Amino acid sequence: MQNQSAYLLKAFEFEIRDVPMPECGPDDVMIEIKHVGVCGSDVGFFEDPTYGGFVKEPPLPFILGHECAGVVTRTGKNVKHLKEGDRVAVEPGIPCGKCDYCLEGRYNLCDNMIFMASPPFQTAALSRYISYPAFMAFRLPDSVSTLEGAMFEPFAVGMHAAKRSGIFLGKTAVVLGSGCIGLMTLLACRALGASAVIIADLYDNRLAKAKELGATAVINSSRQNLMEEVLRLTGGKGADFVFETAGSKVTAAMTPDLVKKGGKIVLVGNVHEDVPINQLQLNNNEVDLLSVFRYHGIYPLVLDAVASGKVDVSGVVSHTFKFEEVQKAFECALNEKQTAVKVAIEF
Numbered sequence: 001m002q003n004q005s006a007y008l009l010k011a012f013e014f015e016i017r018d019v020p021m022p023e024c025g026p027d028d029v030m031i032e033i034k035h036v037g038v039c040g041s042d043v044g045f046f047e048d049p050t051y052g053g054f055v056k057e058p059p060l061p062f063i064l065g066h067e068c069a070g071v072v073t074r075t076g077k078n079v080k081h082l083k084e085g086d087r088v089a090v091e092p093g094i095p096c097g098k099c100d101y102c103l104e105g106r107y108n109l110c111d112n113m114i115f116m117a118s119p120p121f122q123t124a125a126l127s128r129y130i131s132y133p134a135f136m137a138f139r140l141p142d143s144v145s146t147l148e149g150a151m152f153e154p155f156a157v158g159m160h161a162a163k164r165s166g167i168f169l170g171k172t173a174v175v176l177g178s179g180c181i182g183l184m185t186l187l188a189c190r191a192l193g194a195s196a197v198i199i200a201d202l203y204d205n206r207l208a209k210a211k212e213l214g215a216t217a218v219i220n221s222s223r224q225n226l227m228e229e230v231l232r233l234t235g236g237k238g239a240d241f242v243f244e245t246a247g248s249k250v251t252a253a254m255t256p257d258l259v260k261k262g263g264k265i266v267l268v269g270n271v272h273e274d275v276p277i278n279q280l281q282l283n284n285n286e287v288d289l290l291s292v293f294r295y296h297g298i299y300p301l302v303l304d305a306v307a308s309g310k311v312d313v314s315g316v317v318s319h320t321f322k323f324e325e326v327q328k329a330f331e332c333a334l335n336e337k338q339t340a341v342k343v344a345i346e347f
């Protein structure tokens with residue numbers, strides 16, 4: 001067995017290198033990676049290893065990828081719930097389990113979190129083999145593929161946002177942005193019973209995908225007036241829930257115009273600049289403003305939702321590339337944003 005990892009050398013340049021097999025500790029499993037999804041954040045680091053100044057001194061070269069699934073090839077001596085040959089989806093963050101946030105159950109806020117492909121870049125997925133704490137590896141039933149397993153991660157983001165919003169049966173949502181996270185939020189809202197989910201984006205092909213995955217109405221905001229359309233589709237009142245997933249200053253600033261009185265705005269996309277928001281309008285309409293950071297305790301629920309056939313997470317994947325083509329995969333995700341809704345890498 002020869003392990004290999006895809007290293008980002010500098011902006012826009014990967015190199016696949018031979019690396020030693022990872023050590024499998026007593027509480028770990030060794031996993032042969034089968035699928036890795038390319039996340040918007042991975043593409044952000046590919047384009048600019050400082051991620052727009054977010055990481056002052058990026059430790060180049062480093063490995064990217066955090067949406068992954070594979071096959072267990074070895075188990076540490078304390079591991080009871082997994083065995084060799086099991087296929088698993090990996091939750092890519094290892095919380096400390098000891099800080100206030102972990103003890104409250106909100107481990108996504110853990111002060112000592114080690115998250116794949118995030119500072120300080122201690123773990124990542126774009127390798128043939130990784131070793132990982134077994135408690136963060138979730139066994140996939142036969143009906144769930146490793147491609148779907150790799151999509152658990154972005155679906156967990158959408159599901160955490162939808163769960164945190166409190167959306168339920170009969171409610172109406174507007175999702176701004178029809179990229180991967182927008183589509184995952186759509187799937188989560190529908191799975192939780194939302195009766196109408198309206199999606200807005202600038203590109204028709206992405207909106208077609210949204211329709212295919214269950215959007216009840218789509219708005220192309222390059223041609224249509226977003227606010228007028230949302231009001232028209234909601235009887236002049238606005239939506240109960242508005243999810244901003246585009247990470248755009250413009251759409252984030254528009255959210256108060258799209259939400260119903262007493263409704264909720266959920267900020268899912270990361271906007272890397274200040275957003276002017278009409279606070280008086282929020283107050284007058286008693287609108288709740290929520291933010292989300294990753295997720296916690298969502299993988300078991302995601303696993304059930306996908307295994308039961310309720311949610312088609314692999315429907316979001318638009319392109320797949322071989323591991324050897326990692327450079328091409330990232331170029332596709334970066335340069336073909338319109339058509340490349342989700343790029344996945346297979347091993």
Ligand SMILES: [Zn+2]
Pocket residue numbers: 039040066067153154
């Ligand atoms: Zn991701």
Ligand SMILES: [Zn+2]
Pocket residue numbers: 095096097098099100101102103107110111112113
């Ligand atoms: Zn912690």
